[in-house]
Amino acid sequence: MNPFTDTVRSPRPLLLTLMVLLLSGMFSCTLAHSTSDHLLNLSVSGRQVQGSWDVMLADLDYTLKLDQDGDQRVGNEEMRVSGQRVRDYLLAHLQVRAAGKACPLDNTSMQIGKGEKGRFLRLNLEGTCPEVVSALQVRNTLFTDTNDQSRHRGYLNLTAGGTVQTSVFSKDTPEATVSVAAPNVFASLGKFIWLGMTHIWSGLDHVLFLVTLLLPAVLRYQQGRWVPVGDFRQAFTSVLKVVTAFTLAHSVTLTLAALEVIHLPSRWVEATIAISVVFTALNNLFPVVGERWRWMVAFGFGLIHGFGFSSALGELVSDRRALVESLIGFNLGVEIGQLAIVLVVVPLAFWLRTTRFYRQGIFMSTSAVVALVASLWFVQRVLP
Numbered sequence: 001m002n003p004f005t006d007t008v009r010s011p012r013p014l015l016l017t018l019m020v021l022l023l024s025g026m027f028s029c030t031l032a033h034s035t036s037d038h039l040l041n042l043s044v045s046g047r048q049v050q051g052s053w054d055v056m057l058a059d060l061d062y063t064l065k066l067d068q069d070g071d072q073r074v075g076n077e078e079m080r081v082s083g084q085r086v087r088d089y090l091l092a093h094l095q096v097r098a099a100g101k102a103c104p105l106d107n108t109s110m111q112i113g114k115g116e117k118g119r120f121l122r123l124n125l126e127g128t129c130p131e132v133v134s135a136l137q138v139r140n141t142l143f144t145d146t147n148d149q150s151r152h153r154g155y156l157n158l159t160a161g162g163t164v165q166t167s168v169f170s171k172d173t174p175e176a177t178v179s180v181a182a183p184n185v186f187a188s189l190g191k192f193i194w195l196g197m198t199h200i201w202s203g204l205d206h207v208l209f210l211v212t213l214l215l216p217a218v219l220r221y222q223q224g225r226w227v228p229v230g231d232f233r234q235a236f237t238s239v240l241k242v243v244t245a246f247t248l249a250h251s252v253t254l255t256l257a258a259l260e261v262i263h264l265p266s267r268w269v270e271a272t273i274a275i276s277v278v279f280t281a282l283n284n285l286f287p288v289v290g291e292r293w294r295w296m297v298a299f300g301f302g303l304i305h306g307f308g309f310s311s312a313l314g315e316l317v318s319d320r321r322a323l324v325e326s327l328i329g330f331n332l333g334v335e336i337g338q339l340a341i342v343l344v345v346v347p348l349a350f351w352l353r354t355t356r357f358y359r360q361g362i363f364m365s366t367s368a369v370v371a372l373v374a375s376l377w378f379v380q381r382v383l384p
Contacts, residue, residue, distance in 0.1 A: 037153050037154065037155060038053065038054060038055040038056065038059070038142060038143075038154050038155070039053070039054045039154070039155045039157070040052075040053045040054075040094075040138070040140060040154060040155065040156045040157070041053075041054075041156075041157045041159075042096075042125075042136070042138070042156065042157070042158050042159070043158070043159040043160065044133045044136060044158065044159070044160040044180055045160075046132050046133070047128050047129045047130070047131060047132055047133065048126070048127075048128055048129075049096060049103055049105065049125075049126065049127045049128070049129060049133070049136070050124075050125060050126040050127070051124075051125050051126075052122050052123065052124050052125065053090065053094070053122070053123040053125060054113075054120050054121070054122050055090065055120060055121050055123070055142070056117065056118060056119070056120050056121075057074045057112070057118070057119045057120060057121055058118060058119075059143065060074075060086060060089075060121060061074050063089075063143065064082065064085060064086065064089060066078055066079065066082050066086070068081075074119070076112070079112060079121075083110060086110075086121065087107050087110065087123065090107075090123055090142065091105065091107065093140065093141045093142040093143075093144075094138075094139070094140055094141075094142070095138075095139040096127065096129075096136060096137070096138050096139075097136075097137040097139075098129040098130070098131065098133045098134070098135065098136055098137070099130075099131060099134070099135075100137075101129070101130045101131070102130075103127050103128065103129035103130075103133075103136075104127050105125045105126065105127035106125065106126060106127060107123055107124065107125060108124045108125065108126055109124045110122065110123050110124065111124075117266055133160075133180055134179065134180055134181070135177055135178065135179045135180060136158060136160075136177070136178050136180065137175065137176075137177045138156055138158075138167070138175065138176050138177075138178070139174055139175040140154045140156070140169040140174060140175075140176075141174045142154055142169075144171050144174060153168060153169065153170050153198075153202070154168070154169035154170075155167070155168055155169070156168075156169065156176055156178070158178045160178075160180040161180060161181070165178050165179075165188065166188075166191060166192070166195075166326070167191065168191065168194070168195055168198070170198075188325060188326075188329075189325060189328065189329040190329070191329070192325070192326045192328075192329025192330045192333060193329045193330070193332050193333035193336065194333060195329075195330055195333060196309075196329065196330040196331060196332065196333020196334040196335075196336070196337065197333040197334070197336050197337040197340075198333075198337070199309065199330075199333070199334065199337070200309075200333075200334050200337035200338055200341075201337050201340075203308070205270075205273050205274060205277055205308075205374070205377065206273075206305055206308065206309075207341060208277050208281075208370050208373075208374065209273070209276050209277045209280060209301065209305065210246065210338065210341055210342075211341065211345055211366075211370075212277065212280040212281045212284060212366075212367060212370055213242050213246070213280055213294065213297070213298055214239060214242070214341075214342065214345045214346055214349065215284060215345070215349060215362070215363050215366065215367065216238075216284055216291070216294070216363070217235050217238040217239045217242065217346065217349070218235045218346070218349045218350045218353040218358075219353060219359070219363065220234075220291065221287045221290065221291070226359055226363065228353035228354045228359075229353065232350055235346065235349075235350050235353075238291060238294070239342065239346055241294070241295040241298075242294055242295050242298045243298075243338065243342060244295070245295040245296070245298040245299035245302060246298040246299065246302040246305070246338075247302075247335060247338070248299065248302070249298070249299045249300070249301075249302025249303045249305070249306060250302045250303070250305045250306030250309055250334070251306065251331055252303065252306060253302075253303045253304070253305075253306030253307050253310070254306040254307075254309045254310045254327070254330075254331060254334075255306075255327060255331075256306075257306065257307050257310035258310050258326075258327055262307075264307050267381060267382070269304060269307045269308055270308065270381045271378055271381040271382050272301075272304045273301075273304055273305060273308050274374050274375075274377040274378035274381055275374075275378055276301035276304060276305070277370060277371075277373075277374035277377070278371050278374040278375055278378065279297070279301070280297060280301075281367045281368070281370040281371035281374065282367075282371050283297070284363065284364070284367035285364065285367050285368060285371070309330075309334060349362075
């Protein structure tokens, strides 16, 4: 019997459907509006609450259609005309309470700033609660009423009593309750673990880079064609080397970036991450780097992905005393999220490795589509 014949037949229709849905989702994510996170900084002292809310202008324009002249840029005059509408929209999606009673926040001023990720609107806020705050309940539903709501996340930095606590808002978790007392270490660590997990799962570029490295782990390139490995030990060894190299690399640069030892421009990092996905996908189609050296690709590009991971963490940790705790939690969360991807992809790939459907329908076709999608990302990220 030929060991390379199509021995697994029954899952083909289901898997083909899943693959089509995956590829459709990748295209929709590529062509859809590229969203950014928004950051709410609040400080509490007695009954007083004040702070600022940074929201990317591109996100506001996508929702409120602020660009009236169609030049793909929200100008100062357009913001002056639409300023009140923007204020009303933002404040309608933010509610702050203490002991169940509202702490109405007023907008004291509004400025436009420019960061590495583009121009943003800063809404300065202040308000007074009915009584001294012991715990603050913050509800942030910004952009949950838009079509791309699943791709938006909000972050809260709450400063009270000399400490900073961080919470994450999403469509499924729009509310956070934060005690003004010193935070529980394990609860705070858990928040950063979850942040790391969701960051890698929501970062399609990170996921596709890892997946395109894992797909060939159950195959060997011999005499100009891909053939399945003989046993799981061979696949496991390849996966272990790749995942270990990627983990070590992004852990190093995540730490260095968070400690501000090394800083790279965000646009350069994001564009290089796209290139890493293109390279690994094309290497599956036209093998240049063999299995023996694939771990070096994972390590080299993993260094760049670490800077990408740090962008989510760097905006949140303004309290240097919490940096070690946040680094440990966030990095652990990234590893858990990464492990979950491995546990899904590798067993399924090994099960199907002997089928033509896997080698051509999944491995080759998916690599081709990923290369195309990541190429479009690169173009988007290098254009001003």
